[in-house]
Amino acid sequence: MKHLKKIFETKPKSEYVHEMFDKLAVDYDLMNNIISFGRHKFVKKHVIKNVPIRYGMNILDVCTGTGDIPLFIAKKFGNSVKIIGVDFSEKMLEIARKRNDKYDNAEFINADALNLPFEDKSFDVVFISFGLRNLADLRKGIIELQRVTKKGGYVVNLDMGKPKGIAGCMFRLYFYWLVPLLGKLFHGSSEPYVYLPESCESFPAQEELVRIFYELGFDDVKNYNFAFGALAQQIAKV
Template sequence: MVKTKEQRVHEVFEKISSNYDSMNSVISFQQHKKWREDTMRAMAVKPGSKALDVCCGTADWTLALAKETGPEGHVVGLDFSENMLSVGREKTATTPTIELIHGNAMELPFEDNTFDYVTIGFGLRNVPDYKQVLSEMHRVVKPGGMVVCLETSQPDSMFFNTFFRMYFRFIMPIFGKLFAKSYDEYSWLQESQKDFPDRKQLTALFEDVGLKNVTSKPYSGGAAARHIGYK
């Protein structure tokens, strides 16, 4: 039986959960930390606010959000991989303002207008329907609230774009094999990168679901980008 994208993604993350955090630094040459920090700065999260981190995985961004929302805030992390969540649960055990829940980004289990911030970090390219997930994020954020996506993107320069694709296709799986004994999983992850919208296309998708004042910023020559929009 042919597996759906959703089933395959689920299998991949169930398998790589224990190596995920260290592999992130290997495959992005530590760059992901800078991208995350810059995005958090741009968000200027208000203490005491309520945030949702969609596709939270091992909860790195969830923890960063909780640091900003502080003791009066509340941060929910949602993911459909129990193994990724269980790594996240260990990391967040001493942060009582964080709640990690099992769920699907395609159908968020929250009322309309619930959160001040809704984020997705390196998750959007993995879902079966980008627009459906963005529209769910738009639905659950409060009017005036912020929707934020940090994701790999398509570099502007043709030369760098070709290099980046080659890297994802040939080098990253080798790193996956060497450091995480998972050649197939890291090889498969490039599939989700190569067809992902570029900055302009993702901005248009944000606007299609009703988000306003959408801005984007490229990182590392456009290898990654953050998008921010408001409801």
């Protein structure tokens, strides 16, 4: 955390994150496959399966990156749903748009997660995957997701969790030592992969996130752990 604290003294978090993802964009998918052994795709598909998506729904994916969630949904549900992915990194969006060569029910828009360009109650389901942790203000981010979700709809978060016991020790070893090394080796810079574990330190554990969702007025908040709690999904009803 020391490293990030120092950086954020001279640069706002949003600016740092924006620049980092612009630089990382071309290697983002490759690096995700390497550091998760390809498992991130399986988890994302499972996360989508856990949500009651139905015909005619309007879906939003905030901090969409290279568009995994919208593209998996577009593939699974076809034209029966409409999905928009938003991100503030144009470089990430360029890749998302390039990958989207088949689905005209998925579109990608440049926007800030903390100031979404949508009317209140526009979407049935709003996803955010590995995005919340990167926002300058976690609560403001959740409130913005809640604002654009219809009453009775769902906000769905997937992010790093905090595994306990032996799994937690092994995970921390991997995350703090091996992942930055893999970043250096395959991306040519360990910077984003030093940021990754450090950004998790100040990010609430899954149990705490569930509490925050309730505190902000959500109902029926469910948590699903993956990989012994190293990853966690919350589904919160608006």
